[in-house]
Amino acid sequence: xxxxxxxxxxxxxxxxxxxxxxxxxxxxxxxxxxxxxxxxxxxxxxxxxxxxxxxxxxxxxxxxxxxxxxxxxxxxxxxxxxxxxxxxxxxxxxxxxxxxxxxxxxxxxxxxxxxxxxxxxxxxxxxxxxxxxxxxxxx
Amino acid sequence: xxxxxxxxxxxxxxxxxxxxxxxxxxxxxxxxxxxxxxxxxxxxxxxxxxxxxxxxxxxxxxxxxxxxxxxxxxxxxxxxxxxxxxxxxxxxxxxxxxxxxxxxxxxxxxxxxxxxxxxxxxxxxxxxxxxxxxxxxxx
DNA sequence: GTGTGTGCAAATCTTTTGCATTTTC
DNA sequence: GAAAATGCAAAAGATTTGCACACAC
Numbered sequence: 001x002x003x004x005x006x007x008x009x010x011x012x013x014x015x016x017x018x019x020x021x022x023x024x025x026x027x028x029x030x031x032x033x034x035x036x037x038x039x040x041x042x043x044x045x046x047x048x049x050x051x052x053x054x055x056x057x058x059x060x061x062x063x064x065x066x067x068x069x070x071x072x073x074x075x076x077x078x079x080x081x082x083x084x085x086x087x088x089x090x091x092x093x094x095x096x097x098x099x100x101x102x103x104x105x106x107x108x109x110x111x112x113x114x115x116x117x118x119x120x121x122x123x124x125x126x127x128x129x130x131x132x133x134x135x136x137x138x139x
Numbered sequence: 140x141x142x143x144x145x146x147x148x149x150x151x152x153x154x155x156x157x158x159x160x161x162x163x164x165x166x167x168x169x170x171x172x173x174x175x176x177x178x179x180x181x182x183x184x185x186x187x188x189x190x191x192x193x194x195x196x197x198x199x200x201x202x203x204x205x206x207x208x209x210x211x212x213x214x215x216x217x218x219x220x221x222x223x224x225x226x227x228x229x230x231x232x233x234x235x236x237x238x239x240x241x242x243x244x245x246x247x248x249x250x251x252x253x254x255x256x257x258x259x260x261x262x263x264x265x266x267x268x269x270x271x272x273x274x275x276x277x278x
Numbered sequence: 279g280t281g282t283g284t285g286c287a288a289a290t291c292t293t294t295t296g297c298a299t300t301t302t303c
Numbered sequence: 304g305a306a307a308a309t310g311c312a313a314a315a316g317a318t319t320t321g322c323a324c325a326c327a328c
Contacts, residue, residue: 017282018282018283018326018327018328019327020282020283020284020327021326022283022284023283035228038317038318039316039317048284048285049285050285050317050318051286051319051320052284052285054317054318054319055284056283089174090254090261092259099259101253101256104249104252104253106249107249110243110245110246110249111268113243114243114268115229115268117240118238118273119272119273120229120238120268120270120271120272121270121271122229122268122269123269123270123271124268124269125266125267125268126265126266126269127265127266128265129250129254129259129261129263129264130261130262130263130264131254131259131260131261131262132259132260132262133258133259134257134258134259137260156308157301157302157303157307157308158302159302159307159308159309160301161309162308177292178291181292187309187310188309188310188311189293190293190294190295190309190310190311191308191309193293193294194294194308194309195308
């Protein structure tokens, strides 16, 4: 068995979840297509019910087998840089508070160098940091 | 008139859009609550129809009066770091291609220093860069 | 065999659209 | 008064839930 599948089996088993045909198919399809949207995943697995896919994705995320990557379609809204300085956010995963912070020094340069390296023309960037705010750390 | 409202009026006027009661109310509410979700915005402006709010948000974004900030609820899916090295993404806004790149050197340190400064405990971060990939630049 | 997982159908929530009416300039 | 913007109602799309049956262990 290849190492990816053996990690997959191991994580499910050690957390007492069954290894089912559907879970394997979904995981394999994600491996194949990643990064993939839920829409594409559902459409490429017509033989599996949507609700099973949703439930399975939730499970895989809980088990940290997969992760979501933001592509900017679900969001909160704030005023643009016409009104306020460019900045980034901490997102507290406990109290859901969003804390602004200034563009850190060095980030622009870092992105500039990176984009150059990959021959990419950068127009915007976002840096989001998740974790615990100072209040929520003390419990 | 305060400077924020005068920028607001100016941007609408110079782009030949009317200044309506609804647009003002929506903009003021965003200023007040930002960062705010569409759900909260709709619920705090019951007197305005949902569809007007959706259309207005699209307009404000087009005019760059407001912006969306990703908070990680709409997404693509990829395998977690159990299977692959931590990395980030370029997102090409033209061909929608996603290009992976390695964790850039210096970013971890930058985040570490930042989090310290704000007394925040960071567990994850994401850096997404939007722009044009090398193919799409040549048109 | 037992309990977990899946499929199905329906419900709920989110976003979009067409069109008649109202408002802005 | 003409064009743009809004409200309403309905459609379309995305996600969740309850329950009966099927499958993994």
